[in-house]
Amino acid sequence: xxxxxxxxxxxxxxxxxxxxxxxxxxxxxxxxxxxxxxxxxxxxxxxxxxxxxxxxxxxxxxxxxxxxxxxxxxxxxxxxxxxxxxxxxxxxxxxxxxxxxxxxxxxxxxxxxxxxxxxxxxxxxxxxxxxxxxxxxxxxxxxxxxxxxxxxxxxxxxxxxxxxxxxxxxxxxxxxxxxxxxxxx
Amino acid sequence: xxxxxxxxxxxxxxxxxxxxxxxxxxxxxxxxxxxxxxxxxxxxxxxxxxxxxxxxxxxxxxxxxxxxxxxxxxxxxxxxxxxxxxxxxxxxxxxxxxxxxxxxxxxxxxxxxxxxxxxxxxxxxxxxxxxxxxxxxxxxxxxxxxxxxxxxxxxxxxxxxxxxxx
Numbered sequence: 001x002x003x004x005x006x007x008x009x010x011x012x013x014x015x016x017x018x019x020x021x022x023x024x025x026x027x028x029x030x031x032x033x034x035x036x037x038x039x040x041x042x043x044x045x046x047x048x049x050x051x052x053x054x055x056x057x058x059x060x061x062x063x064x065x066x067x068x069x070x071x072x073x074x075x076x077x078x079x080x081x082x083x084x085x086x087x088x089x090x091x092x093x094x095x096x097x098x099x100x101x102x103x104x105x106x107x108x109x110x111x112x113x114x115x116x117x118x119x120x121x122x123x124x125x126x127x128x129x130x131x132x133x134x135x136x137x138x139x140x141x142x143x144x145x146x147x148x149x150x151x152x153x154x155x156x157x158x159x160x161x162x163x164x165x166x167x168x169x170x171x172x173x174x175x176x177x178x179x180x181x182x183x184x185x
Numbered sequence: 186x187x188x189x190x191x192x193x194x195x196x197x198x199x200x201x202x203x204x205x206x207x208x209x210x211x212x213x214x215x216x217x218x219x220x221x222x223x224x225x226x227x228x229x230x231x232x233x234x235x236x237x238x239x240x241x242x243x244x245x246x247x248x249x250x251x252x253x254x255x256x257x258x259x260x261x262x263x264x265x266x267x268x269x270x271x272x273x274x275x276x277x278x279x280x281x282x283x284x285x286x287x288x289x290x291x292x293x294x295x296x297x298x299x300x301x302x303x304x305x306x307x308x309x310x311x312x313x314x315x316x317x318x319x320x321x322x323x324x325x326x327x328x329x330x331x332x333x334x335x336x337x338x339x340x341x342x343x344x345x346x347x348x349x350x351x
Contacts, residue, residue, distance in 0.1 A: 022192035027217075027350035053218060053348070055290045057297065084253025084314070086264030111298045111322065115290045137302050137316025141249035142266040147302070147316045149253075175296050179217065179350040181191075
């Protein structure tokens with residue numbers, strides 16, 4: 001690591017700190033055949049929060065990644081979004097009594113991807129419904145471009161032990177990467 | 186499921202005097218994602234611009250960006266294509282505190298363009314979310330933040346973290 005600075009370095013720390021509160025749980029990297037869905041199972045309840053970091057490629061369609069918990073596909077979800085599409089007036093929308101939550105909105109192509117960071121708060125708390133939030137976006141230099149805030153709710157007090165992610169159209173393309181992390185409380 | 190601690194500080198710097206830019210170089214490819222956290226008080230005011238590269242900073246028009254922001258009165262969105270930077274924030278007044286968190290996902294892969302996503306907050310001016318694209322399949326091993334037409338004031342901080350996926 002060799003920082004270059006046009007000024008004075010007052011202090012510098014390189015790699016001597018250790019943060020033990022953020023742990024990698026599992027990662028799925030999609031191979032050449034693509035994948036219709038990605039699933040995390042047997043998620044331990046030993047963390048306070050979960051975070052999903054997504055890089056999403058879809059070669060055939062601009063599509064959403066839909067998320068469900070614990071194999072529940074009934075109308076127990078809701079989600080909302082605030083959208084910036086590079087136009088002067090942002091938009092907002094939402095869906096109640098849905099059978100999934102949309103978290104990531106994708107781009108199309110083999111080199112253009114959407115990225116997103118989804119936080120699932122208090123995922124193992126059996127006293128509350130489960131809420132998540134996502135920051136997601138893609139920019140293809142004049143083609144698809146957007147930045148979205150999204151939130152979602154699952155009306156269940158069950159601890160989340162399984163997460164299913166499904167493309168609303170097409171598949172997760174090769175090199176898509178979905179990584180699940182746990183944050184200790 | 187495997188589990189392991191991650192989110193490792195790679196480097197951090199506090200400016201002792203004003204500087205027009207700050208560049209991280211020689212970034213290791215040992216991580217999956219990078220997170221850059223900066224406090225960016227300007228000397229006078231200006232746009233906060235992000236560039237990156239492999240071996241050297243790409244100063245060509247190989248960037249594009251889209252933002253969503255609110256300024257306390259109205260929300261707005263804008264975009265820039267074929268640009269020479271990713272417009273990541275905007276300071277309007279000297280000395281205002283601001284912060285910027287940028288996520289670079291799969292920054293060292295050599296098969297896709299690089300997309301980063303960020304949140305910028307400046308007291309009294311704007312809160313902004315930005316997605317930016319660098320049209321290169323090269324791994325990122327250099328990252329630069331600069332203020333257009335101005336300098337970061339003394340006390341600005343720049344910290345780079347690495348996250349390694351299981």
